[in-house]
Amino acid sequence: MITNDVQMTFFGLILDHGPIKLVDKCIGSRIHIIMKNDKEIVGTLLGFDDFVNMLLEDVTEYETTPEGRRITRLDQILLNGNNITMLVPGGDMPE
Amino acid sequence: MADELDVIPSITVKEPLDLVRLSLDEKIYVKMRNDRELKGRLHAYDQHMNMILSDVEETITTVEIDEETYEEVYKSTKRNIPMLFVRGDGVILVSPPIRTS
Amino acid sequence: MSRKEALSTFIQQIHSRPVVVKLNSGVDYRGVLACLDGYMNIALEQTEEYVNGQLKNKFGDAFIRGNNVLYISTQKRRF
Numbered sequence: 001m002i003t004n005d006v007q008m009t010f011f012g013l014i015l016d017h018g019p020i021k022l023v024d025k026c027i028g029s030r031i032h033i034i035m036k037n038d039k040e041i042v043g044t045l046l047g048f049d050d051f052v053n054m055l056l057e058d059v060t061e062y063e064t065t066p067e068g069r070r071i072t073r074l075d076q077i078l079l080n081g082n083n084i085t086m087l088v089p090g091g092d093m094p095e
Numbered sequence: 096m097a098d099e100l101d102v103i104p105s106i107t108v109k110e111p112l113d114l115v116r117l118s119l120d121e122k123i124y125v126k127m128r129n130d131r132e133l134k135g136r137l138h139a140y141d142q143h144m145n146m147i148l149s150d151v152e153e154t155i156t157t158v159e160i161d162e163e164t165y166e167e168v169y170k171s172t173k174r175n176i177p178m179l180f181v182r183g184d185g186v187i188l189v190s191p192p193i194r195t196s
Numbered sequence: 197m198s199r200k201e202a203l204s205t206f207i208q209q210i211h212s213r214p215v216v217v218k219l220n221s222g223v224d225y226r227g228v229l230a231c232l233d234g235y236m237n238i239a240l241e242q243t244e245e246y247v248n249g250q251l252k253n254k255f256g257d258a259f260i261r262g263n264n265v266l267y268i269s270t271q272k273r274r275f
């Protein structure tokens with residue numbers, strides 16, 4: 001089927017050039033992750049899966065609380081992909 | 096079923112839900128969203144963590160700000176429910192009673 | 197799919213190790229990781245519950261429903 005071929009090609013293009021490819025390029029470098037609920041995480045990306053759950057190293061977690069910004073440093077984390085909204089490659093925290 | 100409950104959990108817990116399976120017919124503690132806590136006997140559960148509990152004590156914790164002192168006042172209200180269906184999506188944590196041995 | 201391997205290695209490594217599980221609500225659970233599934237449901241042993249950094253509760257065993265989990269971290273913490 002032609003349509004099937006087209007679909008396959010399209011799918012291939014997404015894998016090769018799509019958003020996930022960009023995340024793949026970030027492996028081994030610093031990445032800045034913005035979560036749904038006022039949390040931001042910066043770390044070195046070691047790997048990720050199909051759900052964009054991420055393994056990060058040398059992590060700094062920034063939380064905005066009523067008492068002000070709280071910073072937590074962590075060694076390695078397995079981050080649940082469920083609440084990620086945005087990824088900024090090469091990022092350390094702006095400001 | 097009764098035999099299974101006597102097995103040491105660290106041996107039989109292969110996946111997280113096994114921990115819940117081992118708590119069947121036992122009094123468990125459930126932490127829910129919306130600052131609710133439940134203590135009751137676990138009769139049934141499924142993969143979503145929908146549960147049937149009996150002899151439940153529900154504790155609801157609310158925080159109010161005192162209008163004059165601006166202090167946070169924690170109030171906990173308790174009530175007893177003979178039989179309860181718990182929808183799984185509200186569940187945060189389930190803990191079986193502490194085992195001796 | 198080499199990018200996935202790092203995750204599976206980490207998951208194998210943390211088995212029976214002390215971990216910190218942080219929930220989206222901000223509550224931390226510290227304990228020994230008994231097991232983990234694909235939904236990030238977690239079974240913890242010797243669990244301690246910390247709210248705003250303060251110990252609030254202790255559980256022998258605890259099942260944590262995966263949808264609440266923000267991350268699982270190795271316990272080494274540096275401030």
